[in-house]
Amino acid sequence: MPQPVRSYAQTQIAALAAGSDSGALAVEEARRLVRRRPVPAEHLTLLAIAQIKAGQAEQAGTTIQIAGQRGWRDPVAQEAVLRLALAAGDKPEAARRYAALFLRAATPNELLQEVGPAVLAETGGAGQRTLVDIISGTDRWNEAFLHRGAQVMTPATFTDIAAATIARGTRFDCAVMAQTIKVLGQRDAASAERLRAAAGGQCENVAG
Template structure:
């Protein structure tokens, strides 16, 4: 009899554990149920809970939930980024700066971490690092053009400066994204910076599709007629 009760109790405990783990896993698809996951089983559920707390009015609660998130799942860069945001909101700027650096090093695909690192690099006067972060954002199709325009005005402001020369090296070494650079760069980069980068990469051996060059030239001309005229010379020389 006792053995049977122990067996039933064991099955009940296992069932509770499995239900808790399944509920936690389901939050990856349905984040609204995260608060319903018992504290003991929160892993995936902790991310939406921390994110919701961060959007709320209590920075102390946001920091507490973000610390729980990182203690339970420390690897994803997005989790470190949430912790950094919570630290900034709580006024711990030094620790927040360190945390966002760790997040950006760990996850080049996290756009908010990259943007934060870009702005930190600009504040420190490190244009090469800012240009590398700009390239990471540029390659993400979901990065807003308006953000790239805003950041490009700062990163690529100086003719033949460190920001532009760093991007020249990146574009020259990345033939697989030449088409994306040509299509998007003409729209979002400062026209003179875009023309300089195209000219410099061609000098380093890059070869662009003539149709894309001509299309980019039209976009540049619509934004800046004088730069468009000089860009037409690049097109003539290349094609």
């Protein structure tokens, strides 16, 4: 059997084993998959799931962290590393993983709403500061942050982060900002006014 076919077949075998009742079998098949194709983060994620099933929590934690480092696009790895980071009290790492999930369009809003408060609720805290650094460091975030952030973050947290990025010199599309303030005002008038004040220096159409 050609190597690509064997690798594909082993992926299916490992996935089926991970869903079985045997943790030992799941680990054995996942390890075989990683030996054959060690690069894809998804294969390491499958191994971590198998290790958890087999009661190997410490090994699973190490495996999922490696998977998260390799595969920023693997949502299972990102969520798992985020939760591990929270459990370890590492808010900056949790915020970086939150950012990766946030930028992935297929990530359910419900997941971001669920984990966001634990990562970002503290005003000026390590989670918020890390996210502000990420948003301020690229223009990739600007419109996505306004659109999605106003939906998945609490109004106070969203306004904290938006105001801090504006203070750092990040510029937003004024029409999008005006619409965001309007939407935010339907959820929390005080937060909307706070964002209006923060954005007024760069967007005259929201200053009034």
